Amino acid sequence: MPARVITILTDFGLGDPFVGMMKGVILTLAPEVQIVDLTHNITPGDIKTAAFFLKQSFKFFPHGSIHIGVVDPGVGGERKAILVQAENHFFVGPDNGLFYPLVADKEFKAFHLNKTEFHLPEVSRTFHGRDIFAPVAAYLSKGVSPQRLGEQIPLIQKLELPLIKKEGKFLRGEIIHIDSFGNLISNIPKTALAGKRVKEVRIKDVVLKGLCRSYSEKKKGELLCLIDSFSLLEISANQAKAAEILKADRGESLEVEFY
Amino acid sequence: MPARVITILTDFGLGDPFVGMMKGVILTLAPEVQIVDLTHNITPGDIKTAAFFLKQSFKFFPHGSIHIGVVDPGVGGERKAILVQAENHFFVGPDNGLFYPLVADKEFKAFHLNKTEFHLPEVSRTFHGRDIFAPVAAYLSKGVSPQRLGEQIPLIQKLELPLIKKEGKFLRGEIIHIDSFGNLISNIPKTALAGKRVKEVRIKDVVLKGLCRSYSEKKKGELLCLIDSFSLLEISANQAKAAEILKADRGESLEVEFY
Amino acid sequence: MPARVITILTDFGLGDPFVGMMKGVILTLAPEVQIVDLTHNITPGDIKTAAFFLKQSFKFFPHGSIHIGVVDPGVGGERKAILVQAENHFFVGPDNGLFYPLVADKEFKAFHLNKTEFHLPEVSRTFHGRDIFAPVAAYLSKGVSPQRLGEQIPLIQKLELPLIKKEGKFLRGEIIHIDSFGNLISNIPKTALAGKRVKEVRIKDVVLKGLCRSYSEKKKGELLCLIDSFSLLEISANQAKAAEILKADRGESLEVEFY
Numbered sequence: 001m002p003a004r005v006i007t008i009l010t011d012f013g014l015g016d017p018f019v020g021m022m023k024g025v026i027l028t029l030a031p032e033v034q035i036v037d038l039t040h041n042i043t044p045g046d047i048k049t050a051a052f053f054l055k056q057s058f059k060f061f062p063h064g065s066i067h068i069g070v071v072d073p074g075v076g077g078e079r080k081a082i083l084v085q086a087e088n089h090f091f092v093g094p095d096n097g098l099f100y101p102l103v104a105d106k107e108f109k110a111f112h113l114n115k116t117e118f119h120l121p122e123v124s125r126t127f128h129g130r131d132i133f134a135p136v137a138a139y140l141s142k143g144v145s146p147q148r149l150g151e152q153i154p155l156i157q158k159l160e161l162p163l164i165k166k167e168g169k170f171l172r173g174e175i176i177h178i179d180s181f182g183n184l185i186s187n188i189p190k191t192a193l194a195g196k197r198v199k200e201v202r203i204k205d206v207v208l209k210g211l212c213r214s215y216s217e218k219k220k221g222e223l224l225c226l227i228d229s230f231s232l233l234e235i236s237a238n239q240a241k242a243a244e245i246l247k248a249d250r251g252e253s254l255e256v257e258f259y
Numbered sequence: 260m261p262a263r264v265i266t267i268l269t270d271f272g273l274g275d276p277f278v279g280m281m282k283g284v285i286l287t288l289a290p291e292v293q294i295v296d297l298t299h300n301i302t303p304g305d306i307k308t309a310a311f312f313l314k315q316s317f318k319f320f321p322h323g324s325i326h327i328g329v330v331d332p333g334v335g336g337e338r339k340a341i342l343v344q345a346e347n348h349f350f351v352g353p354d355n356g357l358f359y360p361l362v363a364d365k366e367f368k369a370f371h372l373n374k375t376e377f378h379l380p381e382v383s384r385t386f387h388g389r390d391i392f393a394p395v396a397a398y399l400s401k402g403v404s405p406q407r408l409g410e411q412i413p414l415i416q417k418l419e420l421p422l423i424k425k426e427g428k429f430l431r432g433e434i435i436h437i438d439s440f441g442n443l444i445s446n447i448p449k450t451a452l453a454g455k456r457v458k459e460v461r462i463k464d465v466v467l468k469g470l471c472r473s474y475s476e477k478k479k480g481e482l483l484c485l486i487d488s489f490s491l492l493e494i495s496a497n498q499a500k501a502a503e504i505l506k507a508d509r510g511e512s513l514e515v516e517f518y
Numbered sequence: 519m520p521a522r523v524i525t526i527l528t529d530f531g532l533g534d535p536f537v538g539m540m541k542g543v544i545l546t547l548a549p550e551v552q553i554v555d556l557t558h559n560i561t562p563g564d565i566k567t568a569a570f571f572l573k574q575s576f577k578f579f580p581h582g583s584i585h586i587g588v589v590d591p592g593v594g595g596e597r598k599a600i601l602v603q604a605e606n607h608f609f610v611g612p613d614n615g616l617f618y619p620l621v622a623d624k625e626f627k628a629f630h631l632n633k634t635e636f637h638l639p640e641v642s643r644t645f646h647g648r649d650i651f652a653p654v655a656a657y658l659s660k661g662v663s664p665q666r667l668g669e670q671i672p673l674i675q676k677l678e679l680p681l682i683k684k685e686g687k688f689l690r691g692e693i694i695h696i697d698s699f700g701n702l703i704s705n706i707p708k709t710a711l712a713g714k715r716v717k718e719v720r721i722k723d724v725v726l727k728g729l730c731r732s733y734s735e736k737k738k739g740e741l742l743c744l745i746d747s748f749s750l751l752e753i754s755a756n757q758a759k760a761a762e763i764l765k766a767d768r769g770e771s772l773e774v775e776f777y
C-alpha cells in the first residue's frame with residue numbers, strides 16, 4: 001500500500017522558500033500524499049535535537065510514513081544520502097547520525113541512496129533535501145522499493161548521546177532540550193524511575209521534593225518536576241519558564257535521589 | 260457527511276514537534292482530512308487573543324469544520340476537555356474561556372469529553388492537544404457524534420472581554436490586538452458606527468479626523484483610521500507600524516466622536 | 519484538468535490568522551487542492567524578495583499549479599488585482615511588480631481580476647488576499663478559465679532589478695538575498711560564468727580564490743564561493759554565517775575576475 005504521509009524536519013527556517021520547493025518536488029511526483037512539517041526551526045547543524053525530535057515524533061504517525069530529516073552540514077561532501085527502514089517507518093536524509101537514536105537498539109535496514117534515476121535530473125551540491133531526499137521520499141510513497149532506491153548497507157553513522165548514570169540511590173542525567181514554554185527536558189526516561197520513589201530532584205542549587213503529576217499542582221511561577229509528554233523527567237514551572245528562573249541551559253546536569 | 264477540514268490553533272510555537280505530533284495522531288485516525296494551521300504563535304497562555312482569532316477565523320472555513328484550540332495553561336488539572344458545537348462548526352479544546360466569545364450570544368451545545376475510548380490509550384498530564392483533542396477531532400471528522408464523544412453540559416467557562424462604552428456622541432473602546440504589520444485593532448465593531456458619521460478618533464495624544472477606506476489614502480508613514488478586514492475599527496499607518504509610531508500597546512484606550 | 523496545488527507567499531507572518539483565513543476560503547470552494555506555504559516571513563512590503571522567491575520556486579511545482587503572492591502595500595488603492603499565466607503556471611496577486619521577473623523575457627498572458635462574481639461577497643479594502651486572490655485561485659483550480667475571471671491586459675507593472683555588469687575580465691553584481699544560514703546570494707547566474715574560469719571573487723575587503731563545489735571543501739568557519747541551489751553565485755562559510763563574518767548586507771556589491 002502506498003504511503004500517505006511524508007513528514008519533513010529541517011534546519012532551514014521558514015523565511016526562505018526551501019521547504020516549499022521540497023514540497024513542490026514531492027507533489028509533482030506524488031500528488032496524493034499528505035505532507036506534515038515536523039519543525040524547520042532546528043538551530044542550523046544541531047543534529048542532536050533533530051534526532052531527538054524524530055525519535056519522539058515518528059511513532060505518532062501512521063505505519064508506513066516517510067520522514068525526511070535535513071540537518072545536513074556536510075551536504076555535497078563525503079557523507080552518504082541514506083534511507084533507513086525501522087519500526088514500520090521510513091527515514092530519508094544524510095548519514096550523519098540523525099537517524100542513529102531511532103535504530104540504536106532496534107532492527108533496521110539501511111540503504112545508500114545511490115540510484116540517481118530517482119533523484120532530480122540536476123542535483124545541486126548544496127540542497128540535497130530538494131534534489132535527492134524529496135524525490136526519493138515521493139517515489140517511496142508510490143511504492144518503489146528501498147532496494148531499487150539504493151544499495152543496502154550494514155551500518156549507519158553513530159551519534160553519541162548523553163547517557164544517564166546510576167549510582168546506588170542516585171541517578172544523574174542532563175538537560176537535552178528546552179522547549180518553547182521554557183521547560184527543561186532531561187534524558188531521564190520514565191522507565192528509569194519505575195518501581196522507585198523519588199525523594200528529590202536537584203538542579204543547580206535548587207532542590208525539588210518528589211514528582212508532581214501536572215503543572216497546576218504548584219502555584220503560578222513555582223518550579224516542579226514531572227514526567228512529561230515525551231515520557232521524560234522534566235523540570236518546569238507552572239505558567240512560567242523554568243529555564244529562565246533557573247538560568248539553566250541545555251547540557252545542565254541534574255540528579256535524582258530515590259528513597 | 261464527514262468533515263474535511265480540521266484547523267489547529269495553539270501556543271506551542273513552531274520550534275518543537277508538538278504540532279506535528281498532533282497531526283500524526285489525526286492522520287493516523289482520519290487520513291483524508293485537510294489540516295490547516297491557524298497560528299501556533301499565541302503568547303503562552305494568552306487565551307484572549309486565541310479566542311479572538313478563533314472567533315474571527317472559523318467562519319471562513321467550510322460548514323462542519325472542526326477547530327482545535329490548545330491554549331491550555333491548566334492542562335492536567337481541574338479544567339474539563341470540551342467539544343462545542345455552534346454555527347455549523349465544531350470546537351475542541353480546554354474549557355477555560357477559549358470558546359466563550361464564539362457562543363456568547365449564540366445557540367450552542369457543549370460536551371464534556373469524558374469518553375476515554377476516543378482518547379489515545381496513554382494520556383499524558385501535560386499534552387492533551389495530542390492525547391485527547393487530536394483523536395477526538397479525528398473521530399468527529401469521521402462521523403462519530405458529539406454525544407458519543409462526551410456528556411452534554413449546559414454551560415461553558417466564561418471569558419471576560421473588554422466592552423465598548425457609548426456616551427452620547429462618544430464611543431470608548433480599547434486596543435485588543437496588534438498584528439504583525441503594527442496595526443492597532445480595537446474592539447469597536449463596524450456595526451457600532453452604522454448610520455453615524457465619525458468626526459474624529461483619539462488615541463493617546465493623537466487626533467485622527469474621520470475614517471479612511473484604505474491605507475493608501477494617506478501618505479507613507481501617516482496614521483489613519485479605518486474599518487479593517489475583521490470589520491473592526493483599526494488605527495494604522497500607511498506602510499508603517501502604527502504601534503511603533505504611537506508607542507501603543509494592547510489595552511490602550513481610544514475614543515470615537517461622532518458628528 | 520483541474521489544478522491540484524495552490525501555493526501561498528505573503529508578508530503576513532505566522533502570528534496572525536490571516537494565512538489560515540485564506541486557506542479556509544480556498545478549501546470552502548476547492549476542497550481537494552493541496553495548499554503549500556512558500557513563505558509568509560517576507561519583510562512587510564519587500565516586493566523584490568517576494569518576486570525573487572516566486573521566480574526561483576514555481577518551477578519545482580507541477581504544471582498547472584497556482585501561486586498566490588500577497589505582498590501588497592497598495593491594497594485597496596489604485597493597483598490592479600491580476601492573474602498572470604506563464605510557463606504552464608498561474609500567478610495571482612497585486613499588479614505591483616511582484617510577477618514581473620517571472621515574465622520579463624517570457625511569453626505570458628495577464629488578466630485584470632475585475633469579475634466580482636468570483637470574489638467573496640464582501641470585499642474588504644485591506645485584505646484582498648482573503649477576499650479576492652484566494653477565491654480566484656480556488657475557482658481557477660476548479661477549471662474556471664482566466665478569461666472568465668478577468669479581462670485580458672497587455673502589460674503588467676515592471677520591477678527594476680539590479681543588473682550585472684560585464685567589463686572585460688570582470689563581472690560586477692550585488693547581493694540580493696541573505697538566507698537563514700547567513701549565505702550571501704548574488705544576482706550573478708551560473709550561466710554568466712559558463713565557459714570561463716573564475717580567478718577570484720571580491721566582496722568588501724575579502725578575496726576568495728576560485729569556486730568551490732560544496733561547503734565542506736573549506737574548513738569550518740572559512741569563507742568560500744560557489745554556485746548554489748538557485749544556480750546563482752553565493753558567498754558562504756562552512757557551518758557559519760558568511761553575512762556575519764563579512765558584516766555584509768543586501769545590496770553589497772561583489773566582483774568576479776576571470777582568467
